[in-house]
Amino acid sequence: MAQARPLLGVEDSDEVLVERVIRGDTQAFRMLYGRHSRYVAGVVFRLMGNDAELEDIVQDTFVRANERLDSLRDRGQVRSWLVTIAVRLAQSKMTRRRRRSWLRRQIMPAAPTVSDPRDRAPADELYSALDQIPDKLRTPWILSRVEGLKLEEVACSCDVSLATVKRRIADAQTRLDRRLGDSA
């Protein structure tokens, strides 16, 4: 009996692409990037709340992934792994952003700002509230409630236990409800 051959046009699985990348196949890396970069960018964009550092984080995510791909055990889980890298990079950026923002408030006089309240979308309100809770609560809440990741995935991405991630999401939820409820 003739052996079944793969259909023409069937794309390589993530596992195959990862193997090829590890062997130095740059074309496979581009395919992997093409397959997952948009998703990673979406996660980062929603975590950060704007796209100011979006490209930097996506860039660093894939550079780092390329360097450490051989450490990935379950090669079919490359998307989750990329998200984990991206989340850590985003958290690092957020921490730096908070410090920068704090320092700017200390050294610069408050500049008058003009904004049209009609230009504010609900998502902006949410980010205003999210900006007031710690990153360690903000990140799991967004990954769970906005990105729709499973709790196990969120725990893995945040590098904490399942119990901790549940507690943090609940804590974030309480604080957000309070803040958004107040502003409603």
Next chain:
Amino acid sequence: MTDRHARDLAARPVPWDDIRQRRVLGRIEATLAETRSSTAAPTKSRRRGPILGAGLGLAVAAAAAIALVVLPSAPVEEAIEFPAVTESLAVAPVPSIPFASWPELRLPDDSVAQLRHGARVDVQVHTDELVELAQHSGEVRYEVTPNRTRAFVVDAAGVEVRVVGTIFTVTLSEGEPARVTVQVERGLVEVDNGTRVAELGPGDSLGLDVDDVDDEIIMVEPEPATEPATATKPASPRPAARVPSIETLLDDADSARAGGDLARGAAALRELVRHYPKDPRAYSALFQLGKVERARGRHAAAAAAFARCWKRSPRGPLAEDARAESAVSWQAAGRADRARTAAEGYLSKYPSGTHRARMQPLLGAH
């Protein structure tokens, strides 16, 4: 309460398109190439990368930290530089100029639009400062006479191609989604989909899925197939069937903004400008569009809208403000070169203008 916010956030479009994807891939590959080629010595990098040697990193960490906390945030966008051609993003071969005698649209400045397969083109604006063509369908090869004092713009389903003097082809393919392809034979063009701006040089090609790239881009309603147009004078496109009235679009824009739906507000304004370019209200709609895009953080799109506003009526009541806002928006978009040019243009036109102080810092922008 938070459920609604979370849903709203999840539904927010991610500003990630072909242009951005290509740009970041180029940077990644450049970083990886540098990493591979340099084992010890630090090399120049396009930006601060994560691959710096640990020793060097420690040495500069303190200085970098100080710079990071003191300096204001980096611009939202950076000037786009296309990476070297890669296999996966191979530049399509530029077709040779066919001998077939396609109909031609010759403009007064001797620029020529060669109307190829199923092409339909209207001249929207033709002044000493601006030539703007609307390409509704098909393939058109443009040979633009160099002229630095006037802008030459082709608008294909919301994707703007801006040039100074060059030869390039724009193909607007119908389908789901529609696709705009720009191929450059000579010179430089700037492709702007309202979200991002890309520069293409000789031999470069760029394809943009219209629906994918920007859900606000409104396709012109297809009209019955006819012979390729051979327009010889400016023609105003008639609003196609089922296009909302201008009042409806204005109401829609206002209510969307009032409701905080900036994307819908911008879409309504774009549609208004597209379908009613001659209506006086399109002028202020362009200014409003600039404000909305700025509020959305889409500074390049805001700059383009402000620029279209003042170019549409260079002596109009909003011209001075629009010129200034365009310059400021280019700066916010990370396009210091364009910001400087726009600021110079403003100061030349309004040496004692009300925005003079805002323009001065842009002159030294790099």
